Amino acid sequence: MSKYSFYPGCSMESSARAYLDSTLALQSSLDLQLDEVKDWNCCGATEYAATHLLPSYALVGRNLALAAQPSHGAPAAPTLVAGCSACYLNLAKTDYYMRQSGDLAERVNTALAAGGLHYQPGAVKVRHLLDILINDIGLAQIKAKVTRPLKGWRVAAYYGCQVPRPDYDHRFQNAEYPMQMEQLMQALGATVIDFPLKTHCCGGHMTQISEATSYELIRRLIQGADQYRADLLVTLCPMCQLNLDAYQVEMNKFFKTSYHVPVIFFTQLIGLAFGIDPVQLGFGREFISASALLKDKLGVDVPVAEEAVAAPPRPRRGQPEGLPMPRMPRSGQLGQEE
Amino acid sequence: MTTQAAERPKNFLEEVIAATPGESRLEMCIQCGTCGGSCPSGGDMDHTPRALFAMIRADMRNEVLRSNTPWYCVSCYFCTVRCPQEVHITDIMYALKNFAIRAKLYEENKNPAAGLSETFTDQVERYGRSFEFGLATRHNLKFHPSKLAGMASLGWGMLTKRQLDWREPKKIDGLAQLNAILERAKTLEEAA
Numbered sequence: 001m002s003k004y005s006f007y008p009g010c011s012m013e014s015s016a017r018a019y020l021d022s023t024l025a026l027q028s029s030l031d032l033q034l035d036e037v038k039d040w041n042c043c044g045a046t047e048y049a050a051t052h053l054l055p056s057y058a059l060v061g062r063n064l065a066l067a068a069q070p071s072h073g074a075p076a077a078p079t080l081v082a083g084c085s086a087c088y089l090n091l092a093k094t095d096y097y098m099r100q101s102g103d104l105a106e107r108v109n110t111a112l113a114a115g116g117l118h119y120q121p122g123a124v125k126v127r128h129l130l131d132i133l134i135n136d137i138g139l140a141q142i143k144a145k146v147t148r149p150l151k152g153w154r155v156a157a158y159y160g161c162q163v164p165r166p167d168y169d170h171r172f173q174n175a176e177y178p179m180q181m182e183q184l185m186q187a188l189g190a191t192v193i194d195f196p197l198k199t200h201c202c203g204g205h206m207t208q209i210s211e212a213t214s215y216e217l218i219r220r221l222i223q224g225a226d227q228y229r230a231d232l233l234v235t236l237c238p239m240c241q242l243n244l245d246a247y248q249v250e251m252n253k254f255f256k257t258s259y260h261v262p263v264i265f266f267t268q269l270i271g272l273a274f275g276i277d278p279v280q281l282g283f284g285r286e287f288i289s290a291s292a293l294l295k296d297k298l299g300v301d302v303p304v305a306e307e308a309v310a311a312p313p314r315p316r317r318g319q320p321e322g323l324p325m326p327r328m329p330r331s332g333q334l335g336q337e338e
Numbered sequence: 339m340t341t342q343a344a345e346r347p348k349n350f351l352e353e354v355i356a357a358t359p360g361e362s363r364l365e366m367c368i369q370c371g372t373c374g375g376s377c378p379s380g381g382d383m384d385h386t387p388r389a390l391f392a393m394i395r396a397d398m399r400n401e402v403l404r405s406n407t408p409w410y411c412v413s414c415y416f417c418t419v420r421c422p423q424e425v426h427i428t429d430i431m432y433a434l435k436n437f438a439i440r441a442k443l444y445e446e447n448k449n450p451a452a453g454l455s456e457t458f459t460d461q462v463e464r465y466g467r468s469f470e471f472g473l474a475t476r477h478n479l480k481f482h483p484s485k486l487a488g489m490a491s492l493g494w495g496m497l498t499k500r501q502l503d504w505r506e507p508k509k510i511d512g513l514a515q516l517n518a519i520l521e522r523a524k525t526l527e528e529a530a
Contacts, residue, residue, distance in 0.1 A: 166415045
């Protein structure tokens with residue numbers, strides 16, 4: 001049994017509930033124990049640091065201090081795992097800069113002392129969930145648990161920004177072209193497509209600030225995946241999932257397109273390949289429904305629990321706009337693929 | 339932050355360097371423009387990061403703090419990892435946002451970014467947890483009724499499919515502790 005401290009973060013508890021549910025559902029299959037940090041607070045995302053810089057480090061410092069505390073007499077797990085990219089980045093960044101700068105460490109600890117806390121820089125190792133699955137559990141063990149291979153699924157792996165970059169402790173090797181999620185998807189039996197935009201920005205908070213800026217960034221990614229004939233995008237970030245899924249509808253209205261590319265968390269696909277019930281994995285919560293995919297590829301029905309937002313009618317491909325992209329031949333013309 | 343123990347900053351460049359956690363390396367910028375060329379929202383910025391850094395060196399404090407550039411930074415860190423001089427560009431943008439808020443210059447940009455950050459900060463200090471971005475959307479629905487027509491299906495979808503509710507987020511148990519920590523950090527920052 002591998003034990004880790006776990007920081008879910010605000011998004012995984014609300015809009016990215018499917019990510020949390022599917023992550024927790026994998027624990028028994030993977031012999032993994034994720035112990036939630038007690039009474040954690042928000043990591044500040046990309047916003048708190050904009051208003052108060054030093055306090056933003058103290059905000060995260062409280063979480064690191066809580067994660068490093070012994071619980072029930074047992075020493076804390078040495079590794080703190082986060083699933084959300086912003087949480088992962090903020091935790092890793094605070095620990096890294098506190099290790100680098102004695103002055104910052106001292107100031108953060110002076111602030112933490114006001115709450116009776118202290119954090120020794122480096123006391124916990126901050127790692128992303130994908131890193132744990134690839135490097136601690138390993139592809140072989142994951143592959144061995146697959147009972148329902150994702151054969152014939154054309155998957156585009158999308159990492160977004162804040163896991164591969166800036167990658168303070170060099171966990172992901174390539175800041176612009178990581179391959180871990182592709183390896184994982186192949187272990188599940190899926191066909192991985194080349195997706196050059198895999199670490200490009202989803203728009204982040206720009207949906208709240210400038211529609212034109214954010215919808216253009218969303219369009220590039222969705223159009224890219226569509227033109228490479230991906231059945232779906234798989235991601236590891238709540239913000240990316242929200243922007244590409246929930247705002248795909250708004251983006252379609254904005255550009256008068258009709259893309260329909262489901263955006264699913266990697267943990268949901270692992271669970272699916274492990275034979276876990278799709279509802280337990282949070283399928284059905286996505287805006288751009290993956291139900292047709294599950295039905296076509298696996299013969300699995302996902303009950304529509306709530307009133308669904310009507311999916312745009314097929315054919316899904318809109319007129320290409322913006323930069324010209326290479327067009328892939330339609331299905332049936334690529335006989336050599338798996 | 340690193341040099342705050344040393345003498346007071348002499349100009350805006352030194353001020354920005356002092357306020358950026360870790361080593362900003364801002365003084366190492368060679369004006370190559372890799373940052374602007376890598377930026378996903380660069381096209382919508384008043385100045386590219388490169389231009390902004392030249393303005394910082396020229397001590398154009400007010401012009402820099404009025405620029406929308408830091409507010410259009412999406413924290414994707416492309417510029418940071420690509421910069422041949424390893425300037426911590428994203429971290430510098432955060433420092434500039436702090437300066438702009440304190441100088442109250444951001445309003446002249448007429449962009450809602452600072453407002454979003456302030457709303458978010460307020461939520462964190464009130465609950466210890468955030469209305470995350472899905473909830474920020476909801477916030478928009480509630481407070482910007484002109485957007486309601488266009489966004490109604492999204493908001494409704496959030497409520498039905500995501501099972502979000504309209505109630506306040508749950509407060510953390512250690513909220514008083516958290517605020518004591520944040521208050522002291524603010525005092526330390528103001529003293530620097």
